[in-house]
Amino acid sequence: MNSFGTNFRISLFGESHGEAVGVVMDGIAPGIPLSEADFLPDLDRRRSGARGTTPRKESDTPHLLSGVFNGYTTGAPVAVLFYNENTRSGDYRNLVTHPRPSHADWVAVQKFKGFNDYRGGGHFSGRLTLALVTAGVVAKKMLGAVKIESRILEIGGCADREKFPEVVERALRSCDSVGGVIECTAEGVPVGLGEPFFDSVESVMSHLLFSIPAVKGVEFGNGFAAARLRGSENNDPIVSADGRTATNNSGGINGGITNGNPIVVRVAVKPTSSIATEQQTLNTETGRVEPLVIKGRHDACIALRAPVVVEAAVAIALAQFV
Amino acid sequence: MNSFGTNFRISLFGESHGEAVGVVMDGIAPGIPLSEADFLPDLDRRRSGARGTTPRKESDTPHLLSGVFNGYTTGAPVAVLFYNENTRSGDYRNLVTHPRPSHADWVAVQKFKGFNDYRGGGHFSGRLTLALVTAGVVAKKMLGAVKIESRILEIGGCADREKFPEVVERALRSCDSVGGVIECTAEGVPVGLGEPFFDSVESVMSHLLFSIPAVKGVEFGNGFAAARLRGSENNDPIVSADGRTATNNSGGINGGITNGNPIVVRVAVKPTSSIATEQQTLNTETGRVEPLVIKGRHDACIALRAPVVVEAAVAIALAQFV
Amino acid sequence: MNSFGTNFRISLFGESHGEAVGVVMDGIAPGIPLSEADFLPDLDRRRSGARGTTPRKESDTPHLLSGVFNGYTTGAPVAVLFYNENTRSGDYRNLVTHPRPSHADWVAVQKFKGFNDYRGGGHFSGRLTLALVTAGVVAKKMLGAVKIESRILEIGGCADREKFPEVVERALRSCDSVGGVIECTAEGVPVGLGEPFFDSVESVMSHLLFSIPAVKGVEFGNGFAAARLRGSENNDPIVSADGRTATNNSGGINGGITNGNPIVVRVAVKPTSSIATEQQTLNTETGRVEPLVIKGRHDACIALRAPVVVEAAVAIALAQFV
């Protein structure tokens, strides 16, 4: 469903072209300084703007509705609301009858019996990550000294940061899209977070990361590469009494529990499914396969906006355990 | 914690060298035929025996304690118990002071303040997957016609099935271990399973898959490879009214919801951390780094026993949604 | 915490004198007609106005922010927001140092370390029941033909409806408050709702009913009177194939499961703790006990406004099971 968490609980709501998107957060300790301004840096990192991101511009102004008094959290739920402003719903009408390949259009109609708000992807829109980033800001504050940072490792298979703009530009010019790989690290994580058996840090973190639209892979430490190593290569010798290891192939997690070394997680973001080049899809009215050219405003490389969303997911996951 | 699920809830308990391992399952519809014999095939697939698996032999006899009457589930919780038989706890005493690299030994002591049962990994042991496989058998029955199958794609980086025994043998001979990649598919899955935003099928499934000891990566459909493709390559054209797609790069899931095509998920299993070759680790009593040679009985390639465990996790995840 | 439910999940937020009060509801089937107007009748029943209710007047205008498209629920979360309008926060400043007897003032400061929003009771205010009533409207729609109705059985120990105004008036004149007993019935409830062992209908319903501020007792069917009867007097003979019973001493629930007869539940509402007559309380600054005269606007008989809130709790509880 649209809520997550035990100790730090979040509930999302909203649609891409509805009135608003928002989030209610519960389980926040009292006494944490919090204001609307605190959300702006991360919201800004998520916002479009760079070449290859959607031309839809939103001010993304957070409205802090509850849970803060005299500048500090009170311990009661914090609700933050964002009104949608720049919506052009006319763009999306034909996607009901011509579901976009690899998008949620078709399954949404099936699951919600045609009552889903299809405008701009509705509740399936990447715009919902606005709520995730908002919750991430609070989670980061709850985590205190833990330092969470994301970076783009690859765009369209290219691992040279300098060439990312060029890769995106080429995709744009061919009316296509590209994916990417995001890496996120969390340093200063206390030892002992996570629970056997089901609430391993990897379990809870991947649960949140796979909630992010377009994420199709998650790996920790050496991840898939570990499957190709020997134990003698992959094991991390413990070299100090505080648990520091000589290598960090485990990505800071053993037996599902943090070991005090940096958490390292990588996320595969698929190329945006909404592309301007012609594709084949089903016409659900006629039952025939027909060409589709998607209009509207889309990100050619959603991975460009993903790092701060990944950080938010990582922070929200860790906030369950502190 | 040690319970999982909303509609199909499971609670695990037990330790590797304690009295028993077991699982309580709730949310099972009444009227499903179930007997102790039904568990045997999957339990047998999980059991050691092949070269490269632990020489510890257990009969793994399931004791069905509740929830079944006259051969059918009653709707009340089903509890299944396995007594531990073949335990040699003397083997493990020194691992408290010399925590194995990349194993849970050290974090367990930290988290549980030294009260954890360290014998054979205690509650962190792979033996707990016995309970997972047991729950998987019930989940498969709940899923009816859905066909779930796993296979080993790679062992130690080798993708040639014929050569798997050789790869394992080489690792054994050098007192080392190897990892592997498991792929699992689920066919015949109904359209529309999964929930936006947080309970996407990928989220719930990865949550369970990362609960399996030694799993360090999970990907769906094209997974990490999708991050290196363009949208025009990765998108799956819908070609029939029941949602069938020409390709299945999405692994049967769009927007977190099943689209009726086979679910495809791959899991990276790291090489067993318990290896017989000498390693460096901390002596927690002296605070010095010392050589460690691990004794006891271990799997050199845990991936060999993992396919049925992965199937169980996939089945338990899907059983949340039906 | 501030969320409840598995199938029908609700998350509340807001404070009495903050910017807004609201609720996010999840698990609503798509295709239910819903508009802001649908909330008005129940909101109106909750609103103050009668003699003995607070002179604070609020328009209580619901803002439907999400989850509805073209007049029908979409299956995505429904968020409803109420802005606070008529707030006079100056009234409450001294209650931090002089906590009202039997109110949440003192425990709130202790629990939230002094960061709680104390204005008008903050998050502990009866104003939060606005969110409950809102969720109740949706729950009633989810329940279809089930007919849920509340009535006041007693005010201040008086069971004669005609004399209720007189009882309240007397309390008002002596600057005091009175409690009451509310009875709620649900007719047309399907057989078989509720779950053994912990999610009995009584368990889930009482959980919600005791969330309502001022509720101190809950009983089903004969309730406490059953403890004074013999089995032969209290048992309900089953007299028809659809489970109808000759009497309904069980209040429609056996073994925690609905039996198809009307659910009958009674709720004890204590007299409002905020009274204008002089009381003794602790001065938390001096540590001395001092006289307190509470100012501000309060209900002399909160039970007058409670029936619709009780209905909401009953409806939300039943909506978990359908």
Add this chain to the structure above:
Amino acid sequence: MNSFGTNFRISLFGESHGEAVGVVMDGIAPGIPLSEADFLPDLDRRRSGARGTTPRKESDTPHLLSGVFNGYTTGAPVAVLFYNENTRSGDYRNLVTHPRPSHADWVAVQKFKGFNDYRGGGHFSGRLTLALVTAGVVAKKMLGAVKIESRILEIGGCADREKFPEVVERALRSCDSVGGVIECTAEGVPVGLGEPFFDSVESVMSHLLFSIPAVKGVEFGNGFAAARLRGSENNDPIVSADGRTATNNSGGINGGITNGNPIVVRVAVKPTSSIATEQQTLNTETGRVEPLVIKGRHDACIALRAPVVVEAAVAIALAQFV
């Protein structure tokens, strides 16, 4: 379902005449001394034996299967098992076609489509409270210095303890049953337990108390009597800096949060529905109403065995918050 709790989670299983009854408990801190002997005193208090309790005798020997090592809890789940010994299933066969009035017989068949284990009430049996008492023992240990005590206030409407045996004897002689009222107090409870809005102490405690078979009413402090008082009579003046109040009409809870004064809760237990006197019920095969005389072994006054069960529920509820 059959699990409860967030911080201290319990999962019950078993049937009255099946192989076993048991409970899995999770969320127990490591380092608590625990052995099978610790369960015996409370198990003994629950056991039948007194005049008016069932002649079915069970040794109720607890088998501690996991989560304890060297005499201390490890932090892993604690599973405790009780094998059923003294079962006479022949007694119950006709209750399928002749459901006992006010018992779960009829609803169980409806809900579980006839697959329920009807022997001795199956999963609906009071025997399941064995698991609750077991969990209560652990919860009490988790609560440290909190002192939880129950007493019978009334039997069959009689409040004179001396006359309880006589009241029961009279019921027995007329082949009838009697109910009772249990009061439970918890002293030494820390200030600030409980959560607004939905997880008030009253909410969570009543949730558990109403899970106990035969409980039909729950009230805190003055409870229903408070509804008949004025605020000036019912309010508790705060008289010391640690929150002590001059009276305790609130039963130790304000705004759903503990205030440090003793928690006082009363529970109405209905008369056992299984009585030996002739009653009318439906013959589900013929659809006709017929006389029923219940055989088998039953408690004439289940309230006699309830105090320790009520204590367990209170302890398990409080253990959620510490």
